[in-house]
Amino acid sequence: MAGIFEGMRWRGYPIGVTSAFGTSELLLGEFGGGEPGLLITAGLHGDEGPWGGWAIRKLLERIETADVRGFIRVAPMANPLAMQVDKRNAPVDQLDMNRVFPGNPAGSYSERVAHVLATEALKGIDYVIDLHGGGSWCVNDFVFEMEGGRELSISFPASFVVKREADSDSLSGYAQSLGLSVAAVELGGRSQFEETGAEKIAEGLLRALCKVGVVDESKAPPPIDPPLPVSGTSVLRPDSGGIFVPVLDASHIGTLAPKDTLLGRLLHPATFAPLEEFRAPFDQTALLLLRPFVAQLEAGAMTYVVSQPVND
Numbered sequence: 535m536a537g538i539f540e541g542m543r544w545r546g547y548p549i550g551v552t553s554a555f556g557t558s559e560l561l562l563g564e565f566g567g568g569e570p571g572l573l574i575t576a577g578l579h580g581d582e583g584p585w586g587g588w589a590i591r592k593l594l595e596r597i598e599t600a601d602v603r604g605f606i607r608v609a610p611m612a613n614p615l616a617m618q619v620d621k622r623n624a625p626v627d628q629l630d631m632n633r634v635f636p637g638n639p640a641g642s643y644s645e646r647v648a649h650v651l652a653t654e655a656l657k658g659i660d661y662v663i664d665l666h667g668g669g670s671w672c673v674n675d676f677v678f679e680m681e682g683g684r685e686l687s688i689s690f691p692a693s694f695v696v697k698r699e700a701d702s703d704s705l706s707g708y709a710q711s712l713g714l715s716v717a718a719v720e721l722g723g724r725s726q727f728e729e730t731g732a733e734k735i736a737e738g739l740l741r742a743l744c745k746v747g748v749v750d751e752s753k754a755p756p757p758i759d760p761p762l763p764v765s766g767t768s769v770l771r772p773d774s775g776g777i778f779v780p781v782l783d784a785s786h787i788g789t790l791a792p793k794d795t796l797l798g799r800l801l802h803p804a805t806f807a808p809l810e811e812f813r814a815p816f817d818q819t820a821l822l823l824l825r826p827f828v829a830q831l832e833a834g835a836m837t838y839v840v841s842q843p844v845n846d
């Protein structure tokens with residue numbers, strides 16, 4: 535049961551970096567040829583890369599050739615150079631690739647990659663699912679819902695959903711400007727549960743593909759309850775640098791913590807004297823992103839993303 539994975543048509547787009555780095559290659563994989571078309575991207579931010587790509591691989595193994603009705607395109611390594619060094623941005627220009635769309639064929643590295651995604655990857659596409667989050671230093675459990683994209687977003691078995699207007703210079707925002715439906719997914723990441731996280735993403739992708747008619751709807755995973763709507767997202771950051779030691783581990787991602795729950799601590803890097811504490815700021819603090827492992831942080835580093843349930 536290799537699914538359509540073995541039948542994927544892979545096409546490489548060489549992208550020059552610098553004379554020292556040589557050339558990197560952006561790979562797009564395709565299957566099918568009908569309508570509608572759905573594009574899945576992962577790793578626009580390089581440190582979020584392998585987990586989304588791994589989920590795409592699981593998805594492709596799960597879909598049989600006979601069940602494909604439309605067109606699937608994937609970009610599992612959307613920012614090759616950034617992923618190579620496990621950083622959010624490519625080291626040669628340090629640009630956030632999700633803020634340079636539609637890119638520029640004569641620009642710097644990130645702008646040129648974005649240009650290939652904006653032109654080649656979006657060609658013939660009606661729906662875009664952009665896999666983020668769940669990176670090498672954090673775990674996440676939420677989806678962004680953007681205007682016109684609710685059906686895609688609630689396909690994912692995430693704990694929380696955040697309504698958001700797409701930034702116009704992001705992949706999602708640019709795709710929206712072309713009339714496409716989009717979703718951004720922040721799920722999974724490095725922890726003892728990374729395999730489960732990738733399974734959840736693959737399940738959500740398959741449900742979305744069936745919902746929009748790219749894959750026969752008889753193959754859809756069982757229906758799920760939509761994620762809990764949350765709003766007022768805020769980021770907890772340390773005032774100074776130090777050693778971060780988590781109190782809540784990865785099993786708490788996607789849960790609601792009572793106000794003042796101790797989430798983690800910041801310690802002095804030499805004496806290990808306590809410097810700061812991270813505590814749940816709301817009566818019902820939705821944990822959207824946390825760091826499950828000990829880490830050295832710089833002042834201002836993203837440490838937790840929290841939110842609150844929406845009151846109807």
Ligand SMILES: [Zn+2]
Nearest residue numbers: 579582666667
């Ligand atoms: Zn990202």
